[in-house]
Amino acid sequence: MKSAILQTATRYLLPILLLFSFFLLLRGHYFPGGGFVGGLVASIAFVLHSFANGTESTMKILRYKPLSLIPIGLATSTISVTFPLLFGLPPMTGLWFEEPIPVIGMIGSALFFDIGVYLVVIGVVLTILFTIALND
Numbered sequence: 001m002k003s004a005i006l007q008t009a010t011r012y013l014l015p016i017l018l019l020f021s022f023f024l025l026l027r028g029h030y031f032p033g034g035g036f037v038g039g040l041v042a043s044i045a046f047v048l049h050s051f052a053n054g055t056e057s058t059m060k061i062l063r064y065k066p067l068s069l070i071p072i073g074l075a076t077s078t079i080s081v082t083f084p085l086l087f088g089l090p091p092m093t094g095l096w097f098e099e100p101i102p103v104i105g106m107i108g109s110a111l112f113f114d115i116g117v118y119l120v121v122i123g124v125v126l127t128i129l130f131t132i133a134l135n136d
Helices: 004-027 035-053 055-062 066-087 109-134
Strands: none
Touching (some): 004 109, 035 055
């Protein structure tokens, strides 16, 4: 049984929650937030859409299985952690571009680590929840 109110609200909430999750992702390497919290908010947005419109409808929006996000996120995080080794620095050393990007600010290896965590969290949460939902 689908709720017209929830479907209408989700139509507006999905882009707002995804934008907020992206904000948390970018804010995270300076202040609280980051890849984990941003990934959870993005996952909640898709789960809310799934509750309102069904899992199959949400899977069509995603275009790819959430499981495919996990290795991409792990690779991104691993590269950002090991990249300083090329410069003779210890792993996980923060490397930063010299010039800030106008809206985003300073970009460094911490942001790429957060992006990897963001993708892994979305992939894991949605894979678990969609697997449970599709098997019911």
